Amino acid sequence: MLFTIDVPTREGFQILDITDEVQKKVWEGKLKHGIVVVFTKHTTTGLMINEPEEGLLQDFKSKMKELVPKGADYLHDRIDHNAHSHLRASLLLNSELVIPVDEGELLLGTWQRILFVELDGPRHRRVLVMLCPCQEYPEE
Template sequence: MLLEITVPTEERFQVVDITDEVQHLVWRSDVTHGVAVVFTTHTTTGLAINENESGLIEDIRAKIKELIPEEGNYAHNRLDGNAHSHLRATLLLNPEVVVPVEDGELTLGAWQRILFIELDGPRHRRVLVKVCGC
């Protein structure tokens, strides 16, 4: 079953915890044992599994900005000025995460959350969730 989440972002660079939305889709799917594949359909976004703690989010944002600064002589900027967003998504993030499902629940560690990372907002983004039973 292919399901969808809409993630509205309000900032150019924003981290959004989508764990609860994904869990609701798992419940809706009626899959009790399997996997949830979460996939962002945008080239300037990414997904990660990590802790949703404000200091860590601040550190993630700072490190990504440090590793791939917005200012740069990027060839893609001749087109639309967001090369840094594409590079950040390609080199530092993943377009998908896979989470086991047991007894109808996402099997995440104590502090793990599914984080959607917006790199070129604000926008309304689309995240696909495929819940497969096994």
């Protein structure tokens, strides 16, 4: 079963917690046991699982800017001036996450959250959520 989550972003570089929206899709789809695949269709966005503490998120943004600076004479900038966004997404983030589900709940750790990272906003983005049930086998 496939769902879509709309993710409007307001900043050029923004990190948004989408965990609650993903969990709602699990409940809506009545997935009891299985996995959820979360996928971003955009080449200048990414996904990660981490703690959404504000200091950590600022550290993450600072480190990304340090590792892949904007305007560093990238060849792709001849087209639309966002090569840094593509490189950050490709080198430092995932376009997909796989999360186990049991008893209808995402099996994330205590501080883990699903984070959507906008690298070239503001834009209107969409994230796909695929619910994949696991068949239960009787115990022997």
